[in-house]
Every structure is written in C-alpha cells, then in structure tokens.
Amino acid sequence: MNTTRSTxxxxxFEHEVAERLVAALQLEVTAEEIVPLxxxxxxxxxxxxxxxxxxxxxxxxxxxxxxxxxxxxxxxxFSSLRSLCAYVQAxxxxx
Amino acid sequence: MPGTTDKRWIVPERGNxxxxxxxxxxxxxxxxxxxEWLLGPITLYFFLHNxxxxxxxxxxxxxxxxxxxxxxxxMRHMRSFAQIVLDRxxxxxxxxxxxxxxxxGRDRFLHALAAGKGCLLLGAHIGSFEALRALGREHAMTxxxxxxxxxxxxxxxxxxxxxxxYAQTIIPIGQVDTMxxxxxxxxxxxxxxxxxxxxxxxxxxxxxxxxGGEVQLPEGPFRLALATGAPIVLVNAVRAADGVxxxxxxxxxxxxxxxxxxxxxxxxQAAEHYAKWMEGLCLRHPFSWFNFYDYWKDLP
Numbered sequence: 263m264n265t266t267r268s269t270x271x272x273x274x275f276e277h278e279v280a281e282r283l284v285a286a287l288q289l290e291v292t293a294e295e296i297v298p299l300x301x302x303x304x305x306x307x308x309x310x311x312x313x314x315x316x317x318x319x320x321x322x323x324x325x326x327x328x329x330x331x332x333x334x335x336x337x338x339x340f341s342s343l344r345s346l347c348a349y350v351q352a353x354x355x356x357x
Numbered sequence: 358m359p360g361t362t363d364k365r366w367i368v369p370e371r372g373n374x375x376x377x378x379x380x381x382x383x384x385x386x387x388x389x390x391x392x393e394w395l396l397g398p399i400t401l402y403f404f405l406h407n408x409x410x411x412x413x414x415x416x417x418x419x420x421x422x423x424x425x426x427x428x429x430x431x432m433r434h435m436r437s438f439a440q441i442v443l444d445r446x447x448x449x450x451x452x453x454x455x456x457x458x459x460x461x462g463r464d465r466f467l468h469a470l471a472a473g474k475g476c477l478l479l480g481a482h483i484g485s486f487e488a489l490r491a492l493g494r495e496h497a498m499t500x501x502x503x504x505x506x507x508x509x510x511x512x513x514x515x516x517x518x519x520x521x522x523y524a525q526t527i528i529p530i531g532q533v534d535t536m537x538x539x540x541x542x543x544x545x546x547x548x549x550x551x552x553x554x555x556x557x558x559x560x561x562x563x564x565x566x567x568x569g570g571e572v573q574l575p576e577g578p579f580r581l582a583l584a585t586g587a588p589i590v591l592v593n594a595v596r597a598a599d600g601v602x603x604x605x606x607x608x609x610x611x612x613x614x615x616x617x618x619x620x621x622x623x624x625x626q627a628a629e630h631y632a633k634w635m636e637g638l639c640l641r642h643p644f645s646w647f648n649f650y651d652y653w654k655d656l657p
Contacts, residue, residue: 288617303533310560312580315536319584331538340533 269299276347279321283343286320287313298344306342314340321346326355381519384446389454392443400436404428410435410649412656420568420653421643437644440596441485448487449519451494458491458594462606469588469608475543477589479578479609479631481554482647483638488594488602489550501542503528503535503551530557536581543587550592553578553631554648563625567632568639570653579627583613583620589627591634595642607634 272280272294280293289307300306303314317340318329327350329339339349383392404411414434418426444456469476478500480486486502493500506529528538528549539549553575556562561580562573582589589609594602611630614623639646 286617288620310577311530311533311536312577312584314533315540315581315584318537318540329534329537331534331541333534336532336534336537 270297272296272298272343273347275351276343279347279350280343282320282324283317286316296343298347299342302340302342302346317346321350325350327353380443380446384443384450384454389444389447389456393440396436396439396443399439400432403435403439404432407649409651413649413651416655417646417648417652418643420570420655421639421646434644434646435649437596438647438649441645441647444596444602445485445487446519448485448490449523451490451520455491456488456596457601458488458604459597459601460492460604460606462608465608466590466592466606469590470546470548472588473546474585474587475546476548477543477578477582477585477587478548478550478592479589480550480552480592481635481638482552483554483635483642484593484595484645485602486550486552486592486594488604489592491602492604493548499526499542499545499547501526501528501539501547501549503530503539503549505530505557536584539581540585543585549587551578554635563628565625565628565632567636568653570655572632572653574628574632576624576628578631579624580620582627583623586613591631593638595638595645 276298277293280296283289283296284291284293287309291307296307303309309317321327321329329336333339335349338345340346383395411431414431415426418430418434422430447455466476466478478489480489489500504527506527528535528542542549556573556575557577561576563576564571565574566572578589581587591607591609592604594604597603609627609630611623611627614620
C-alpha cells in the first residue's frame with residue numbers, strides 16, 4: 263500500500279477505472295476530472311443506485327470482482343473512486 | 358444530472374397507528390363486506406379535513422373527465438381510495454375473506470418470465486398493487502416490491518404485523534446497493550414490482566405529456582430495465598363494480614436499445630409509452646387514480 267498517494271491525483275489504475283466509468287455511465291465529466299477522494303454518489307458526481315449497479319456489472323465484467331448487496335462495506339466501497347479501486351485491486355482475479 | 362426536487366408526496370401516509378389497529382380489530386371481528394358501511398363516514402371525514410387532497414382530486418377529475426366536477430365526484434374518488442385501503446388490509450391478511458381477483462393477460466406475464474431474467478412489474482398508483490400479492494401466492498412466485506419504506510409511516514408498520522413476511526418482500530429504495538439487490542433478485546428469477554408514477558426528490562426525471570399536461574416521471578424503472586436486461590410488464594389491478602379486482606398485465610412494447618448512445622432516447626420513449634398506458638387506464642377508470650397531490654402542478 264502506498265501511503266503517500268496524492269489526494270487529488272489519480273493513480274494509473276484509478277485513471278483506467280475512471281475512464282471506464284465515464285464511458286459506461288455516460289458521464290458528462292472527463293476521467294481526469296474525477297477527484298479520487300470525492301464522493302461518487304449524492305453530492306459529488308451525483309450518481310445513484312442504478313449507477314452503482316452499472317459499476318458493479320462493470321467491475322464484474324472487466325476485473326472479475328463480484329460486488330454483492332449483502333456486503334456490509336458497500337457504503338465504503340462505493341464512497342469514492344479511490345475506495346472502489348482499492349477494493350477492486352484487492353479482490354481482482356482477471357484483467 | 359440531479360433531478361428536480363419534489364417532496365410533495367414524500368410525507369407519512371395519512372392514518373395513524375391507533376386508527377390502523379382499530380381497523381384491524383374491526384376487520385377481524387366484523388368482516389370485509391359488513392365493514393363497507395364505514396367507507397361513507399371515512400370519505401366524508403377526509404373530504405372535509407384534507408383540503409389539499411380535495412383540490413388535487415378536483416384538478417385531476419377536470420383533466421380526465423374534461424368537465425368541471427363538484428363535491429359528489431370528489432367524494433366518489435375519495436371513497437374509491439378508502440375502499441382500496443380497506444381491501445388492502447384483507448389482501449395482506451391472506452385469509453378467506455380476501456377480495457376476489459380476476460386475471461387478464463396472464464400469458465403476457467408468464468411469457469416475459471420464461472426468458473429467465475426475472476421480471477420488472479411496473480405499476481402506478483392506479484387501483485391496488487396489493488392484489489398482486491394474492492396472485493404471487495397462487496403461483497408460488499417471489500414478488501418483491503421496490504419502495505420507499507422509510508417514508509410510509511405508522512400505517513405500514515401495522516400492516517406488517519398482518520403479514521410477517523411483508524418486510525422481507527420489500528427492497529427499500531435509498532441505499533447505494535438497492536439496485537444491486539434488485540439485480541440479484543431478478544437473477545434468481547424473481548419478480549420485482551414497482552410503481553413508476555411518482556418522482557423521488559433526488560432522482561433523475563423525464564418530462565412527458567399525460568392527460569393534456571406535462572408531468573415528470575422517474576427514469577429509474579427504465580434505466581433499471583436496461584441495466585438488468587429484465588423485461589418490463591405493465592400491471593394494474595382496478596376494483597371493478599362487482600368488487601372483484603381485475604389484475605391485468607400489458608406487454609411493454611418498447612424494444613431495448615443495443616448501444617449505450619441510444620439509452621437516453623429509449624428512456625424518453627419508454628416513459629412516453631408508460632404515460633400513455635396510465636392515461637388509458639385513467640380514462641377507463643377515472644376514479645381509480647390515487648395520487649392525491651398536485652400531480653400536474655395545476656394548483657396555485
């Protein structure tokens with residue numbers, strides 16, 4: 263774990279995921295504009311629960327990571343680009 | 358895009374715990390048909406005490422009946438709602454005293470289910486969605502309702518005591534993983550019901566024309582259909598004059614797009630199709646529409 267990561271600059275993996283999110287969710291921002299620690303839902307990017315489902319489908323398809331509704335950490339996993347990527351990297355089996 | 362703020366309907370359901378408990382007691386002691394004499398006084402009470410519902414009813418009836426309507430029509434509209442609420446108690450209790458149900462278009466529903474992707478049953482606040490539960494039991498199918506549970510107030514808590522499995526059959530809206538639950542449920546071949554005629558305060562909306570005026574509808578049901586690939590079947594259960602609930606399934610004839618770029622256009626088209634369907638129901642059953650708030654923003 264790199265503890266000196268910037269709070270505003272995306273890691274290469276975060277950038278890759280951000281690009282896929284922008285494409286899949288047809289966001290009106292560019293991948294670069296997604297701040298790693300900014301909230302994805304509600305106030306931040308304004309995503310909703312259907313977007314969360316799209317994200318779950320995307321990480322399942324592209325990284326082989328299954329997100330489940332009964333996971334008590336969902337609130338945390340979906341809280342920001344960084345937390346989502348951290349979860350995917352820790353659990354990925356493919357890609 | 359975050360949608361418009363619309364908090365008009367997100368208020369606790371009218372009716373408190375005491376009234377519900379009393380109603381329960383009466384339903385068990387007296388029975389359904391003999392309780393109907395109560396609907397008159399209840400209707401009169403709401404007519405006199407709920408000015409905003411009265412005005413909303415008048416505004417709606419003017420649109421659907423295309424003529425000004427007075428107190429008698431408004432009371433008929435409110436009585437029809439009181440009847441549905443009463444019958445709902447019996448549907449939930451699942452006893453022999455349940456109102457009878459007739460099914461129209463069952464094949465459309467079974468055909469959609471046969472694709473193996475579950476089914477999204479899309480209804481509206483027209484008639485009674487509760488009548489579907491009777492059907493679910495009959496077919497031994499799992500029917501879950503996607504709804505705002507936290508906003509329903511005391512009445513629903515008491516209704517839950519009638520049917521202990523009620524809570525498990527609800528997927529509450531408002532959590533980040535709500536739709537993940539829906540997708541998992543559909544993945545098991547289950548049926549997920551929802552009502553698509555009221556807009557949430559934070560959700561994305563689409564503007565369509567219905568009964569000669571513009572209304573906002575949530576995009577949610579149609580985006581959900583795209584995300585899950587599950588077929589939509591339209592459903593309503595209107596209480597006929599003979600007291601039987603006509604559960605009626607209509608196919609949803611808007612094809613799902615193959616590319617993401619066409620999704621926006623699909624959502625618009627789907628919402629228009631849905632609004633047309635509601636409009637047809639309102640014209641056929643004008644007193645079975647139960648959105649007692651300023652739906653068209655007609656009122657000052």
